[in-house]
Structures are given as C-alpha cells and as structure tokens.
Amino acid sequence: MHSRSYPDITYFSDGFLIQSPAKVNLFLRVLGKRSDGYHELETLFQELEWCDELEFRDADEFSLEIEGADLRTDSGNLVVRAAQMLSGVSGRRMRGSILLRKRLPLQGGVGGGSSNGAIALLGLNRLWGLKWEVERLVPLAKDLGADCPFFLYGGLAHALGRGDDIKPLTDHADGTFVLVTPDFGVRTAEVFGKIGVGLTEVEKNAIFNPLWSRETGEAYPLFSPSNDLENIVFQIHPRLRHFRDTLLERGAEYALLSGSGSTVFGVFRSDETARHAAHELARIDGVKVTVCRAVARSRS
Numbered sequence: 001m002h003s004r005s006y007p008d009i010t011y012f013s014d015g016f017l018i019q020s021p022a023k024v025n026l027f028l029r030v031l032g033k034r035s036d037g038y039h040e041l042e043t044l045f046q047e048l049e050w051c052d053e054l055e056f057r058d059a060d061e062f063s064l065e066i067e068g069a070d071l072r073t074d075s076g077n078l079v080v081r082a083a084q085m086l087s088g089v090s091g092r093r094m095r096g097s098i099l100l101r102k103r104l105p106l107q108g109g110v111g112g113g114s115s116n117g118a119i120a121l122l123g124l125n126r127l128w129g130l131k132w133e134v135e136r137l138v139p140l141a142k143d144l145g146a147d148c149p150f151f152l153y154g155g156l157a158h159a160l161g162r163g164d165d166i167k168p169l170t171d172h173a174d175g176t177f178v179l180v181t182p183d184f185g186v187r188t189a190e191v192f193g194k195i196g197v198g199l200t201e202v203e204k205n206a207i208f209n210p211l212w213s214r215e216t217g218e219a220y221p222l223f224s225p226s227n228d229l230e231n232i233v234f235q236i237h238p239r240l241r242h243f244r245d246t247l248l249e250r251g252a253e254y255a256l257l258s259g260s261g262s263t264v265f266g267v268f269r270s271d272e273t274a275r276h277a278a279h280e281l282a283r284i285d286g287v288k289v290t291v292c293r294a295v296a297r298s299r300s
C-alpha cells in the first residue's frame with residue numbers, strides 16, 4: 001500500500017487546507033490510576049480516512065469560524081487553545097483566519113476535537129513561519145489533551161502514559177471500517193470516573209512495549225482487539241453493545257467501542273460485506289454510519 005507523509009495538505013493562492021482526521025483505538029488497556037487523576041493506558045491508535053477540514057489564511061487578526069456544528073469559538077475550543085499556547089510559547093502574535101468544517105461527531109470517541117487542536121498546532125506552525133519540528137509541538141499537544149499528541153503523527157501508533165507518549169508505526173489496520181455513531185455523545189471523564197478502585201492498587205504491566213521487531217525496530221502488533229472501557233460504557237448505554245453485536249453478526253472480523261465512545265466500529269475483510277452491514281445499521285433510528293479505510297503514513 002502506498003503511504004504518504006502526514007498530514008494531508010492542499011495549498012491555494014492565499015492559504016492552505018489540512019485534513020483533520022478521526023482515530024479509533026484498536027486496543028485500549030487501562031493499566032492503573034495516576035497521582036494526577038488521569039489513568040495510565042496502553043493503546044493502539046489508528047488514523048482513518050474520515051476527516052474534518054481546517055483552512056488557514058493569513059490575516060492580521062486571529063479568527064475562528066466553524067461550519068457544520070454549533071461550537072464555541074473562544075478558548076473553550078481546542079483550536080483557539082492551541083493558538084493561544086503556541087503564541088505564548090513562541091512569542092509570535094496570535095494571527096490568521098481559520099475555518100473549521102466539522103464532520104466528525106462531538107464526544108464520539110473518534111478524537112475529533114483533539115484532532116482539530118493538534119492540526120491547529122501544525123497549521124499555525126506553518127502559517128506563522130515557525131518551522132518547528134513536530135517533537136517541539138508535543139508538549140503543547142499534551143497540555144491540550146491526552147489524545148492530541150497522536151494527531152501530530154497520524155497513521156498507526158502505539159501509546160503509553162495518558163495515551164500521549166506516542167510511538168509512530170508505519171503499518172496500518174487492513175480492511176473496511178464501518179463506524180456507527182449514535183445521536184448522543186459520551187463524556188470521557190465520566191467513564192474513567194467509573195473504573196474500579198482495584199486499579200489504584202496494582203499496576204498491570206504494559207504488554208506491547210517490550211515486543212520490538214528485530215528487522216524494523218517497530219513494535220509487533222501482538223494484541224487482540226479489546227477495549228477495557230467497553231463494559232462500563234455498555235452498562236450506561238446498552239444500545240452500543242447491540243451495535244457491536246450486530247456488526248459481528250453481519251460479518252465483522254472484530255468490532256469494538258472506540259475510546260470511551262459513543263462510536264462503535266467493525267472491521268471487515270470484504271468491502272462488499274462491510275457495505276451490506278452499513279446499509280443494515282443505517283436503518284436504525286438515530287444513528288449515523290460511516291464506511292472508510294485506515295491510513296498508513298511514511299515515517300521519514
């Protein structure tokens with residue numbers, strides 16, 4: 001498969017557009033509770049073809065316009081937060097007009113807001129002529145949110161820590177993805193708040209980390225698809241378990257909750273079977289179904 005560098009950029013006369021992709025977690029293991037209130041995770045992020053768009057244009061003043069969703073445009077928005085942080089750390093004045101075309105669900109477990117924040121860092125780094133290496137943006141992305149650093153790299157990546165210590169990989173998950181998003185979101189903090197206290201006692205070992213390929217130095221994908229948050233979220237929203245079971249009944253190789261939800265996804269070997277399953281699921285009231293593929297990235 002042809003893999004291209006990250007992110008996808010289109011240039012036009014007075015600016016550029018960067019795709020702001022969705023992710024799924026192919027694997028998510030909660031290893032323990034941290035003293036900062038967050039949880040220690042091991043996860044495998046996979047970028048999808050499903051995207052929001054961010055357009056950047058030069059302008060003396062800073063502005064953010066949003067199409068497709070009723071979202072705040074003050075510092076409660078991760079795009080504005082990213083601009084404020086980058087301006088603060090670099091000493092550059094906050095400037096430029098940004099247009100966000102929102103397509104990804106809100107509180108949907110596919111990282112839409114985190115992706116927008118990270119892409120804003122990449123876009124403003126370019127617009128303001130900073131030319132910083134991605135590694136220099138990582139601490140800012142970590143401050144924006146636990147899922148943000150992944151979106152500085154895209155593709156497939158292994159993560160530890162809060163999910164923000166990223167090791168980018170060159171591979172990708174094969175197959176056709178069918179994503180089922182209900183008309184409600186899930187608050188990540190609520191889900192993590194319901195995790196059993198047992199986790200504070202013993203930290204499980206990360207199983208993925210020490211398994212490195214001798215040829216490429218990459219981690220072997222020795223995992224079975226699973227998500228430790230699934231049972232908690234399925235208890236709160238039993239409909240989501242039904243979506244997962246339907247995806248499996250309709251021929252998915254595996255099906256999982258993504259992150260803390262609310263999106264559930266299934267991965268199919270056959271594109272045709274995937275499209276049949278999508279058609280069937282789209283008949284359910286109050287759900288949106290998306291069919292797409294995963295993206296691989298070159299890591300030069």
Ligand code: C5P
Pocket residue numbers: 037038039040041144145146147161162163188189190192193
């Ligand atoms: O970093 P972010 O704002 O995306 O995280 C949202 C919430 O999810 C955090 O406030 C925390 O309650 C929970 N969380 C966690 N452990 C993680 C990631 C998120 O407990 N590794």
